[in-house]
Amino acid sequence: MKTETKAFQVIPYGLPKGRLESFKLPGLRISKTWKRPEAKDQHRVWQLLVTFSHLLDASFVTAFQKNATPHTKLLVLNDRLGSDRLASLLVDLQIRSPQRFYVAEANWATGQQENWDVLLQSLLGRLTAAHDTKDSNRRVLDARLEDGVLRTVSADFRRLAIPVAKIPPLAQAAPAAVQSFEIDEDGSYLYWPELDVHLGWEQLAQIVDPVAVHKAKQKSREFNVRYGAAIQQLRQDAGLALKAIPGLSDKQLRRIERGDCRLTSNAAESLAQAHGMQPNEYLQAVAALLK
Numbered sequence: 001m002k003t004e005t006k007a008f009q010v011i012p013y014g015l016p017k018g019r020l021e022s023f024k025l026p027g028l029r030i031s032k033t034w035k036r037p038e039a040k041d042q043h044r045v046w047q048l049l050v051t052f053s054h055l056l057d058a059s060f061v062t063a064f065q066k067n068a069t070p071h072t073k074l075l076v077l078n079d080r081l082g083s084d085r086l087a088s089l090l091v092d093l094q095i096r097s098p099q100r101f102y103v104a105e106a107n108w109a110t111g112q113q114e115n116w117d118v119l120l121q122s123l124l125g126r127l128t129a130a131h132d133t134k135d136s137n138r139r140v141l142d143a144r145l146e147d148g149v150l151r152t153v154s155a156d157f158r159r160l161a162i163p164v165a166k167i168p169p170l171a172q173a174a175p176a177a178v179q180s181f182e183i184d185e186d187g188s189y190l191y192w193p194e195l196d197v198h199l200g201w202e203q204l205a206q207i208v209d210p211v212a213v214h215k216a217k218q219k220s221r222e223f224n225v226r227y228g229a230a231i232q233q234l235r236q237d238a239g240l241a242l243k244a245i246p247g248l249s250d251k252q253l254r255r256i257e258r259g260d261c262r263l264t265s266n267a268a269e270s271l272a273q274a275h276g277m278q279p280n281e282y283l284q285a286v287a288a289l290l291k
């Protein structure tokens with residue numbers, strides 16, 4: 001069954017339409033007006049409302065409640081408001097999911113248009129690139145370092161918060177080198193020039209939740225074959241026979257190692273126990289052997 005692609009509409013609130021058009025981003029569709037789609041079309045349209053925090057007044061709340069749908073997302077450039085006031089406004093807007101909004105922080109004043117334009121162009125460029133490739137769940141929209149934690153947001157507004165100490169390529173690096181990173185223009189990865197380190201969304205997600213990332217990748221037959229070979233190598237290196245895995249038959253293990261079926265969470269737990277590891281530790285060991 002073919003997946004229907006949602007139309008991606010950018011709606012500038014309180015921003016001149018020509019200001020966004022001047023970015024000349026491929027695939028960027030800017031709506032002249034903010035109008036609630038008809039009920040039959042709401043699931044086909046992803047509206048991204050873009051505005052500054054100082055414009056989030058009572059009239060904005062009224063307009064949002066009138067025109068927004070469950071598929072409307074909000075990108076706020078925070079030029080003035082504190083975190084408590086922003087949180088209060090989000091309550092007024094009845095936005096209950098963090099995946100419906102993102103607040104981009106910067107230390108510039110409202111009047112510093114050139115700086116804000118550079119930031120906004122970068123964010124919209126990554127969003128349109130992710131939408132065009134249908135890859136919004138694996139592209140980085142924005143990232144920042146706070147108190148030793150790398151906070152990363154995807155193009156579909158999911159969040160990751162990872163202590164730098166848990167990111168192997170960065171853990172032992174000088175703080176100044178860790179602070180100096182760039183985001184790829186289409187959001188494919190973060191890049192640390194001084195360390196020559198590239199990290200994509202999936203690599204970062206693997207650190208936070210290797211089991212979840214593992215499940216997503218298993219959809220690929222090619223990956224299953226490679227993953228099965230790594231499972232086999234780890235078992236053989238440990239000197240474990242096919243029949244030496246409690247809770248897992250030798251027939252089932254053969255199918256997993258050939259890539260004929262995916263590794264279930266129960267099978268992973270059985271294999272981890274046989275190897276004397278925790279499930280996450282076992283999955284990381286398998287990942288290290290992938291060819």
